[in-house]
Amino acid sequence: MPVDVSKSFDNQVNAAIEIAKEFHSAIGLMYVLPDTVLHDDIKKLVLNSINELFKKANEVFDNQGIVTLKPIIEIGGPVDKILQKANEGKFNLILAGSGEKDEKEQYKLGITAEKLIRLSDIPVWVAKANQEAKISNILCPVDFSDPSRRALANAILLSKNFEAKLRVLGVYEPINIVSPRLSLDLKKENADLRKQFEQQMDEFLKEFDFRGIDYVKEIQTGNAHQKILHAIDEHSCNLLVMGTNGRTGFSRIMMGSVTEKVTREVPCSFITTKMQDIFKLKFDNEIKDIEEHYNYGNDLYKSGLNKDAIDQYLICLQINDMHIPSMYKLAELYKTMDDSTKTAYYEKLAKDLLTRIWDKKIEFEIRKHYRYSK
Helix, strand or coil: CCCCCCHHHHHHEEEEEHHHHHHHHCCCCCECCCCCCCHHHHHHHHHHHHHHHHHHHHHHHCCCCEEEEEEEEEEHHHHHHHHHHHHHHCCCCCECCCCCCCCCCCCCCCCHHHHHHHHHHEEEECCCCCCCCCCCEEEECCCCCCCHHHHHHHHHHHHHCCCCCCEEEEECCCCCEEEEEEECCHHHHHHHHHHHHHHHHHHHCCCCCCCCCEEEEEEEECCCCHHHHHHHHHHCCCCECCCCCCCCCCCCCCCCHHHHHHHHHCCEEEEEEECCCCCCCCCCCCCCCCCHHHHHHHHHHHHHCCCHHHHHHHHHHHCCCCCCHHHHHHHHHHHHHCCHHHHHHHHHHHHHHHHHHHHHHHHHHHHHHHHHHH
């Protein structure tokens, strides 16, 4: 979480709390000083201000029971240093502020945030100033590309965890100009193309599990950039999730016109994903306790990440092959996945173990009774 003294700082803190609580995340604060030569006295004053800023934020996080890492202070170019430390520390999300902008200005995105979006392979969450941190209405535009596939997978995860509504938007741009030498019935051509787009959308959405989510599929005709911004305004969306490097040509060097315009003008907080998922699942070698893995598995199950949840329950059984709660959870999960064989296997495993435990308990009570009755 790179911070600055700006209007968006408080909103960054609030967004960080929401995310960290929901995903059991640790937060690392960072501040980058400019590489200009500062007088020692001035540098001391600046560092004191930064440390006060860190102290203020960490007190808020501590009161919320959130784990914080050792704050980082670097000197140099903000974007380069942020990306360097994010990669070195193996962070899986950069939570940036939107930067200082005049309310009347059309482009509301600061330079640092814009460059982070362009250059970062790690997902970037931009927290807008003066916006409530509560996530209740998510918009995810898709163009059927791999980046939009990743974006939608993450939007579904966020929707489940925050119990937010999800609107999946596809924008079809019709043919407007044709050569006079071509004889085309534009109305018919656009109707056919629209039908093809709808079919593509349906096929694309079949790849995802929307169970337990309040979601809407929407198809609009027109300019993609304008339709996305209109949807945010019309439906009061407070979070936009977009993939990068999709059909619009968003690359490491230059943002495509649609994504560039949307992220510059969007009035709500937003996330861009490129090479990685927002919340990358990691196996922590330091966690040995069954309860840790079991609770983690429950969180993953709640988020709809069934395969990852299964891995956690299996780890519990590797540590202790008599962990009955994990057996029942595995049976429950495989039942939702329509795998009757494995469902029956883990149900039987749990019941047999319970029977043995019960028989041993009865045997123990009988032996105790006879021992003390003699």
